[in-house]
Amino acid sequence: MINETYKDMLSKKSVIRELSEFATKRGEEIGYDNVFDYSLGNPSVPAAKEFNEAMKELIDSKSSMALHGYSPSLGNPEFKKAVADSLKRRFGLDYKPTHIFPTSGAAGAIAHALRAVTKPGDEVIVFAPFFPEYNPYITGAGLKMTVVEPDTKAFQINFDKFVRKLSSNVKAVLINTPSNPSGVVYSEETLKELSKILKEKSKEYGFNIYLISDEPYREIVFDGKVCPYPSKYYDYTLSCYSFSKSLSLPGERIGYVAANPADPDSETIINMCGQISRGTGHNCPASIIQQACAKVIDLTSDLSVYETNMNLLYDELVSLGFEVVRPGGTFYIFPKALEEDSVSFCKKALKYDLILVPADSFGCPGYFRMAYCIDTEKVKRSLKALREFVNKEYK
Numbered sequence: 001m002i003n004e005t006y007k008d009m010l011s012k013k014s015v016i017r018e019l020s021e022f023a024t025k026r027g028e029e030i031g032y033d034n035v036f037d038y039s040l041g042n043p044s045v046p047a048a049k050e051f052n053e054a055m056k057e058l059i060d061s062k063s064s065m066a067l068h069g070y071s072p073s074l075g076n077p078e079f080k081k082a083v084a085d086s087l088k089r090r091f092g093l094d095y096k097p098t099h100i101f102p103t104s105g106a107a108g109a110i111a112h113a114l115r116a117v118t119k120p121g122d123e124v125i126v127f128a129p130f131f132p133e134y135n136p137y138i139t140g141a142g143l144k145m146t147v148v149e150p151d152t153k154a155f156q157i158n159f160d161k162f163v164r165k166l167s168s169n170v171k172a173v174l175i176n177t178p179s180n181p182s183g184v185v186y187s188e189e190t191l192k193e194l195s196k197i198l199k200e201k202s203k204e205y206g207f208n209i210y211l212i213s214d215e216p217y218r219e220i221v222f223d224g225k226v227c228p229y230p231s232k233y234y235d236y237t238l239s240c241y242s243f244s245k246s247l248s249l250p251g252e253r254i255g256y257v258a259a260n261p262a263d264p265d266s267e268t269i270i271n272m273c274g275q276i277s278r279g280t281g282h283n284c285p286a287s288i289i290q291q292a293c294a295k296v297i298d299l300t301s302d303l304s305v306y307e308t309n310m311n312l313l314y315d316e317l318v319s320l321g322f323e324v325v326r327p328g329g330t331f332y333i334f335p336k337a338l339e340e341d342s343v344s345f346c347k348k349a350l351k352y353d354l355i356l357v358p359a360d361s362f363g364c365p366g367y368f369r370m371a372y373c374i375d376t377e378k379v380k381r382s383l384k385a386l387r388e389f390v391n392k393e394y395k
């Protein structure tokens with residue numbers, strides 16, 4: 001008998017994927033250059049050249065076993081050490097290799113973190129607007145996803161609503177800073193308040209509520225700023241990282257879970273990740289990719305194009321009268337649609353070859369997302385289409 005749950009999921013295809021498929025089809029008709037495709041969060045800049053050089057050097061210098069053999073089940077020692085040293089240097093927490101578990105991107109990291117600190121039937125809180133894949137990540141682990149309504153003024157955390165959703169069923173809170181889709185970076189004040197509430201409630205319930213911090217955009221921060229590091233504010237934090245966006249390596253499937261050294265259970269949790277892998281059929285990322293990442297641990301691709309694109313779009317959106325919070329990072333911007341029904345808004349935009357994503361699946365109807373990981377030249381050309389769309393349909 002086939003599994004009805006996964007079969008049902010087939011009829012609930014991702015809106016983002018559908019729009020991206022539409023963009024590809026439209027591109028075949030009018031040339032992809034003329035389709036302003038703001039649908040997919042696929043990095044548009046090449047992988048850092050140092051990463052490719054590291055791969056070549058590894059292939060030329062190491063044995064087949066070292067390159068292509070099984071990774072130790074808790075990860076390659078060079079990778080774990082490079083990550084721990086880098087986090088310690090950058091954020092001042094006393095990470096050791098035993099606090100690091102390599103995973104298949106942030107998705108793999110979240111899958112391990114969730115399973116390590118919950119059991120089926122527990123609740124996990126997320127804050128709207130959230131990355132739509134959180135739904136399958138959480139429900140796929142047998143957990144219930146509880147959504148806290150958005151703070152649409154700043155897209156920080158709506159703490160009154162958060163406190164009302166907390167109960168002794170909630171075992172973990174999943175945050176994402178900088179955020180896909182809002183582009184907002186959680187401030188220090190937000191992280192301090194979140195930590196204060198989690199400490200109080202953990203004491204009240206008699207167990208530690210874990211903070212799972214999804215950080216694939218940690219390195220894409222604007223105005224020369226640094227994203228406040230959530231683990232610094234709360235000991236029971238599992239940082240879930242990915243090299244997909246910072247090094248433009250989404251196809252290599254590499255990331256990690258970093259357990260906060262201040263948590264007395266941190267090393268146990270990392271050891272447990274090895275057991276979770278056994279149960280889910282996951283194995284550590286490819287040995288060669290772990291080794292190459294270890295060699296370029298503090299580098300990124302040239303990410304400057306995302307800030308250039310953000311400024312162009314933000315200024316245009318504001319001048320057209322959109323309500324929009326200025327992103328502090330990522331390659332997403334999240335304006336309020338010009339009509340209540342953002343699906344209808346995004347459908348009208350298609351007439352102008354603008355592919356925008358309605359935010360219903362992000363838990364924030366009435367808004368839309370633009371993923372501006374595209375060439376700046378195309379962003380500039382799209383501004384004319386955006387102006388025409390707004391003026392013809394809404395003025």
Ligand SMILES: Cc1ncc(COP(=O)(O)O)c(C=O)c1O
Pocket residue numbers: 041104105106107108131176179180214216242243244250254255
């Ligand atoms: C917020 C967020 N979390 C997790 C992921 C998954 O990242 P990865 O592809 O590295 O698994 C993404 C990917 O776009 C994302 O935007």
